[in-house]
Amino acid sequence: MKRIRKKAYIMGASQSYDADSSPGPSAAPSASLSNEDLLPLPLDILEEIFLRLPAHQVVHPCRSVCHQWKAVADSESLWRDRCRREGYHLRDPSKVPKDWRLFYFLCKKRRNLLKNPRAENQMNGWQILDNGGDEWKIDNVREPHPNEVIQKNFVTSYGMCRKSQLIDLEVEGYNKSFMDHFQPEIKVSDWYAPRFDCGCEYQICVELLNQKKRPIKKFAPETVYFEQWNDQKWNQMTYVFQNYGPGVRYIRFTHGGKDSQFWAGWYGIRVTDSSVEICPAADT
Structure with a gap:
């Protein structure tokens, strides 16, 4: 369990994917709301809700609400579908990611980290x-x-x-x-x-x-x-x-x-x- 929490922190709570990923005070669950107060939702509806939320909010704080939400937030199908909807496709369809959530975030962040690589801005950046x-x-x-x-x-x-x-x-x-x-x-x-x-x-x-x-x-x-x-x-x-x-x-x-x-x-x-x-x- 400690290892799972660490993984969730690294991928979500550390906020290395989106600059405005901090949910802020208004996004925190109410202290008076317990897990028993939450009505269980059908998994397909909950997954659709998560697909419409910003990815960092799914990982944290949604994942921490209850066991059901955590299971959906961790599901391979959720992140595979999110990749499909946002156009993150495998260049080689024969290869399957070991972790679709990691694949999603790496695709989302993927870009050339070098500045001015094509000499379009003289020698700037070098x-x-x-x-x-x-x-x-x-x-x-x-x-x-x-x-x-x-x-x-x-x-x-x-x-x-x-x-x-x-x-x-x-x-x-x-x-x-x-x-x-x-x-x-x-x-x-x-x-x-x-x-x-x-x-x-x-x-x-x-x-x-x-x-x-x-x-x-x-x-x-x-x-x-x-x-x-x-x-x-x-x-x-x-x-x-x-x-x-x-x-x-x-x-x-x-x-x-x-x-x-x-x-x-x-x-x-x-x-x-x-x-x-x-x-x-x-x-x-």
């Missing part, structure tokens, strides 16, 4: 670590991106160019208890492309950091090299952090590169549409 050669530049894509919405990219020069972002998970709505208890999957993606007429290199490093910003887990594949006279096609780098243990409080995303022929200008690797997402395990 910390420049290395600005070699003729420095970073924003340019239009040379080769159409698989996602036709993307029209701009960051371009490196003949000296090493690297940029980084630090994501504070608690600021983004993923509190300490949630991260430690559930350890949701963290999906990283980055798109990179060379110029056809110049060799270049690409690097990426993504770290999961603790409260002191020391690495717990790291994704740092070998440098990718492109020869001169390549097809300048877009490539995608992806990775999913799983079972990384407790203590993750920040994510540091770093990428970049340079051209390998030391040509003045911007002939190095191009990057765009980078992303870091907290994902449901059944939907990565």
Whole structure:
């Protein structure tokens, strides 16, 4: 019972999903109202009522009212139906979530945690670590991106160019208890492309950091090299952090590169549409 209450607190009472999730004084049950005063409702009607309430109110305080309400608030059918109604579908229908309530809240919160990933707002949001050669530049894509919405990219020069972002998970709505208890999957993606007429290199490093910003887990594949006279096609780098243990409080995303022929200008690797997402395990 203690474990169940802890789970309910982490998912609802800690309020990491909605900024205005606190029910406030007016939402608290009257002290003079006992469970015996509540008339039992047919389960299908009670479930329909819960489906029309904000999700955080179902988890807390509705779940705490009585055994019947708790059973409905915890039911798989309630959260599966809520996912269906709000359009949270599995990308792979053959996979079934172990916990539909967790799947719902992760889908509800899912978004790219990186700022300005497509170079639409110059270099805003990025910390420049290395600005070699003729420095970073924003340019239009040379080769159409698989996602036709993307029209701009960051371009490196003949000296090493690297940029980084630090994501504070608690600021983004993923509190300490949630991260430690559930350890949701963290999906990283980055798109990179060379110029056809110049060799270049690409690097990426993504770290999961603790409260002191020391690495717990790291994704740092070998440098990718492109020869001169390549097809300048877009490539995608992806990775999913799983079972990384407790203590993750920040994510540091770093990428970049340079051209390998030391040509003045911007002939190095191009990057765009980078992303870091907290994902449901059944939907990565």
